[in-house]
Amino acid sequence: MSAAAPRLLVCSCEKTMPLDEQALARGCGGRIDRADQLCGTQIDLFKAALASGEAITVACTQEAPLFSEVAEDLGAANALTFVNIRETGGWSRDAAQAGPKAAALIAAAREDMPPISLVTLESAGVILVYGRDETAIEAGQRLADKLDVTVMLSRPGDVTPPRTRSFPVLKGHVRNARGHLGAFELSIDETALPAPSSRDRLVFGASRNGATSTCDLILDLTGGQPLFPASDLRPGYLRADPGDRAAVEKAIAEAGQLVGTFDKPRYVQFTENLCAHSRSKITGCVRCLDLCPTGAITPNGDHVAIDTNVCAGCGACASVCPTGAAAYALPPADALMRRLRTMLRAYAAAGGNNAIVLVHDGEHGEPMIDALARFGAGLPANVLPLRVNEVTQVGPEFLAGAFAFGAAGLALLTRDRPKHDILGLKAVVDTTNRIVEALGFGAGLARIVGTDDPDDLRAALDDAPSGVASPRPASFTPRGAKRGVLETTFRELHLAAPTPVDVVALERGAPFGGIEVDVAGCTLCHACVTACPTGAVADNPERPMLRFTESLCVQCGLCEATCPEDVITLQPRLDFQAWNAPQRVLKEEEPFHCIACGTAFGTKSTIDKVVKTLEQKHWMFSGAHAKRIDVVRMCENCRVEAVMNESFDPHAAPQRPPVMSTEDYLRAREAGKDDPVGS
Numbered sequence: 001m002s003a004a005a006p007r008l009l010v011c012s013c014e015k016t017m018p019l020d021e022q023a024l025a026r027g028c029g030g031r032i033d034r035a036d037q038l039c040g041t042q043i044d045l046f047k048a049a050l051a052s053g054e055a056i057t058v059a060c061t062q063e064a065p066l067f068s069e070v071a072e073d074l075g076a077a078n079a080l081t082f083v084n085i086r087e088t089g090g091w092s093r094d095a096a097q098a099g100p101k102a103a104a105l106i107a108a109a110r111e112d113m114p115p116i117s118l119v120t121l122e123s124a125g126v127i128l129v130y131g132r133d134e135t136a137i138e139a140g141q142r143l144a145d146k147l148d149v150t151v152m153l154s155r156p157g158d159v160t161p162p163r164t165r166s167f168p169v170l171k172g173h174v175r176n177a178r179g180h181l182g183a184f185e186l187s188i189d190e191t192a193l194p195a196p197s198s199r200d201r202l203v204f205g206a207s208r209n210g211a212t213s214t215c216d217l218i219l220d221l222t223g224g225q226p227l228f229p230a231s232d233l234r235p236g237y238l239r240a241d242p243g244d245r246a247a248v249e250k251a252i253a254e255a256g257q258l259v260g261t262f263d264k265p266r267y268v269q270f271t272e273n274l275c276a277h278s279r280s281k282i283t284g285c286v287r288c289l290d291l292c293p294t295g296a297i298t299p300n301g302d303h304v305a306i307d308t309n310v311c312a313g314c315g316a317c318a319s320v321c322p323t324g325a326a327a328y329a330l331p332p333a334d335a336l337m338r339r340l341r342t343m344l345r346a347y348a349a350a351g352g353n354n355a356i357v358l359v360h361d362g363e364h365g366e367p368m369i370d371a372l373a374r375f376g377a378g379l380p381a382n383v384l385p386l387r388v389n390e391v392t393q394v395g396p397e398f399l400a401g402a403f404a405f406g407a408a409g410l411a412l413l414t415r416d417r418p419k420h421d422i423l424g425l426k427a428v429v430d431t432t433n434r435i436v437e438a439l440g441f442g443a444g445l446a447r448i449v450g451t452d453d454p455d456d457l458r459a460a461l462d463d464a465p466s467g468v469a470s471p472r473p474a475s476f477t478p479r480g481a482k483r484g485v486l487e488t489t490f491r492e493l494h495l496a497a498p499t500p501v502d503v504v505a506l507e508r509g510a511p512f513g514g515i516e517v518d519v520a521g522c523t524l525c526h527a528c529v530t531a532c533p534t535g536a537v538a539d540n541p542e543r544p545m546l547r548f549t550e551s552l553c554v555q556c557g558l559c560e561a562t563c564p565e566d567v568i569t570l571q572p573r574l575d576f577q578a579w580n581a582p583q584r585v586l587k588e589e590e591p592f593h594c595i596a597c598g599t600a601f602g603t604k605s606t607i608d609k610v611v612k613t614l615e616q617k618h619w620m621f622s623g624a625h626a627k628r629i630d631v632v633r634m635c636e637n638c639r640v641e642a643v644m645n646e647s648f649d650p651h652a653a654p655q656r657p658p659v660m661s662t663e664d665y666l667r668a669r670e671a672g673k674d675d676p677v678g679s
Contacts (some may be wrong), residue, residue: 005030006055006081006110009046010102011038013060017090020099027103027350028057039063043070050076057081057106083109087370088385092378100352104384107346111339113331117266119308121235123182123216124148125259130174131221132156135242139221139252140167146256147217152188154222158201161194169194171204172211177218177227180309181236181258186213219255221248230293230420233312235264265330267313267389268306274325274483275303276533276556284533284558287509288317288326293420315393316424322511322554323534324482328393334485336388337401337478343384344405348473354466357402358385359394360413364452368413372454383411383461392418392425396511397478397486399432399446404493406473408466410446413457422448431510435490435574440499442467470496486511487551487579494576506572513555514575515548517586518567522546524589524603528559528568538583544603546586550578595630596638607633 008028012019015036024032033049035042038060049056050071058067061084071080083106089098125147129140132154140151141162149167153159156171171194176187192207220227220239228234238255240247276285279302288297288304296310297317306317306326318328327333340357347355358379360366369385372378379385388394391412402410412429414422429446437443445467449460474492478485490512494500506512515537524546529539536552537559539545560568578584591600592607611632614621621629628646631639 004055006057006079007049007052008032008057008059008106009035009038009049010059010085010106011035011042013037013086013090017086017095018098019090020102023099023350023352024103024106027100027346028106039066046070047074050074050078053078055079055081057083057110059083059085059102059106062086081109087373088379089381091373092381094378094381097381100347100350101381101384103350104343104347104352104355108339108343108386111335111342113335113339116330117269118263119266121181121262121264121309123236123258123260123262125217126150126215127217127219127255128152128184128186128213128215129219129221130154130227131242132223133159133242135248136221137162137169139219139248140169142252143219143256147259150213150215153202154224155190156202160200161198161202169202171202171207174227179214179236180234180307181262182216183309184215184218184236186215186218187211188213217255217258219251221251229295230312232419233294233314234310235262235312265313265389266308267311267315267328267330268308268318269327269329269332270304270306271325271327272303274323274533276323276325276554276558277304278302279531279533279558280562282531282558282561284531284556284561285322285554287320287322287424291316291320291421291424312420313390313393314420315390316420316422318482319393319395319428320424320511321395321482322556324484324486327482328389328395330389330393333395333397333482334478334480336394337398337485337489340386340398340401341405341478343386344402344407344473345475347384348406352382354382354408354469355406356380356383356409356411356461356464356466357407358383358411358413358461359388359391360385361389361391362387364415365391365413368452368454368457372458376454377458379458380461392420392422394425394428395482395486396428396432397482397489399428400435400493401474401478401489403436403441403445403467403470404474404489404496406470406496408442408445408469409464411461411464412446412448414448414450416450416452418450427509431506434506435493435504436467438501438504439494439497440468441470441497468498471498472496490574491576491579500576502575502577504574506574508570508572509555510572510574511554512574513553513570513572514550514578515553515559515586516569516571517546518565519587521565521567522587523565523606524587525564527562527564531558531562533558543588544591545588547583548586549583550575550581592633594635594638595633596642597635599635599637601635 010019033045035045056078061082064082085102085105089101127147127149129136129151136151140149143149144167151169152172154173172188172191174186175189179185188211189209190207191211192204194202194204218237221242223242226239228237231237231239238251240251278284294310294312296307297304315328317326391414433444433446436445444465451457474496476492524544526539528537534552534554536549538547555570555572560570589603589605592602592604593600615629631642
């Protein structure tokens with residue numbers, strides 16, 4: 001938010017809602033102009049504000065197109081921000097107490113959001129209409145003048161042949177499909193062409209398997225299982241029940257428009273070198289792979305790969321990614337948290353208390369809030385709605401930040417039947433609730449409210465548990481990469497806690513924790529150091545040592561899976577003392593010094609163990625050659641020199657007994673010899 005507060009124009013919407021100008025002044029600052037019909041009889045007030053050249057915030061979104069048009073007609077270059085305080089607070093049975101909320105919403109709307117990065121998809125209009133009967137052929141006929149159509153019938157029954165063949169009609173069954181708008185690739189079995197002489201029904205020739213086909217669009221009218229997971233979220237894949245004429249008509253109309261170049265947001269920014277998926281072909285973190293509803297994420301060596309063309313933006317991967325390799329970009333986590341911070345700080349400054357943050361999306365949540373305001377009781381005065389692109393995008397840093405910045409509760413509004421699984425969101429909520437409760441804020445303060453009924457939403461908010469707001473709310477400004485913001489937020493949460501504790505035990509799978517090492521079994525081989533993707537487990541180049549930084553550990557499990565001695569165990573927890581401590585030494589040994597030059601190498605325990613294993617037990621180091629065991633006590637340079645000087649002969653081992661076959665033993669027995677080898 002800029003240092004100079006924009007000029008605020010606030011309207012009572014023809015006196016249908018009260019305006020608490022004192023609360024607005026405390027929470028927003030700057031000049032405030034009040035109106036009762038800013039979009040009509042008092043439009044000159046808006047024009048006068050434009051003439052001042054100041055940045056302007058208008059507390060109305062319904063008439064935003066009108067205000068923007070007026071500004072354009074006047075050639076005004078003012079920065080305009082629009083915010084809704086009517087449906088979100090003014091139209092409510094609690095409107096008289098909603099002044100601090102209005103101030104909070106206005107302040108939050110002024111927080112700048114970074115620009116959106118786009119992904120471009122191109123479609124040339126090549127469409128496969130995939131059906132089972134005449135419905136698919138009819139759809140092809142409807143689209144033939146707009147698109148390049150091919151109709152494929154999956155295991156059809158008796159289908160009447162079309163009168164004219166203006167596009168190909170064939171038989172086939174899609175075995176596998178992948179791709180997106182402009183780049184679909186299909187594997188097809190049972191393909192066959194119809195006989196031109198088909199009379200009362202289509203008669204197909206011999207079929208074959210293993211065909212492949214590409215297209216820009218797919219219109220699926222089979223009525224069977226969809227070709228893709230979360231099929232409603234796959235760009236370019238349209239699906240309708242052939243028995244539902246309205247759905248078919250809608251799909252046909254939509255398909256006809258999908259020709260040309262289309263832009264979609266780049267929902268997730270991915271940084272490969274932060275990914276903790278795998279090291280040395282050993283699998284570690286699979287959180288994003290388990291949750292992606294569209295299959296846009298796939299393993300790709302040591303990291304995963306995210307197909308931005310397929311990604312539908314649910315944000316589940318970014319929500320649970322412990323390293324920040326997958327970070328949501330609409331907006332980034334730090335920008336969203338800055339808006340949250342601004343909102344809660346303005347609410348408190350305006351005199352509000354007991355704030356409940358309501359996280360919602362635009363597609364489902366915004367209409368729910370509007371309906372509740374227009375036909376119901378409206379939102380409670382202490383509920384602060386915050387719109388996000390997808391509710392499932394929020395991670396533990398956001399939830400923890402809400403309580404660190406002073407919220408007393410948090411609700412996340414989803415559909416009664418979400419478009420995609422919300423298991424990741426549930427895990428984030430459960431983990432955060434466990435931490436928040438342990439720190440004295442209260443139990444069950446973060447809740448998922450899944451409903452399609454506005455009145456049920458109001459009832460859930462009225463019954464929402466209210467915790468203990470922080471007596472000393474955090475004031476830090478979130479900036480930077482996701483993992484860094486997460487670490488800072490939880491440290492600040494601990495400082496803001498009503499009754500802080502040093503350690504909170506967590507369930508396995510949490511993104512925080514430590515490791516326990518069986519020191520007696522550890523050989524300091526440092527396989528865990530090589531595997532650790534975050535540097536939480538580290539060595540010391542000067543001494544045989546294993547060190548650990550708990551704040552960097554993401555519980556990916558690679559160290560545990562890699563350890564050849566099986567002496568590492570994950571310990572999911574949030575240990576604030578360990579987070580604020582320097583590197584902890586898990587094991588340290590005295591180095592062994594080369595008996596020839598004195599150079600330190602290896603560890604004394606390891607060298608002694610090797611000597612004990614080989615001395616007088618291996619032909620090369622026993623008997624007359626016992627002195628040779630000293631080479632084990634030398635560094636690699638001195639060892640090579642000793643071997644060259646003493647002319648170690650690897651072929652000087654005692655001759656091994658020859659390999660004997662059954663015939664050799666039988667022949668020796670016939671000769672009356674008990675020892676066939678000696679013969």
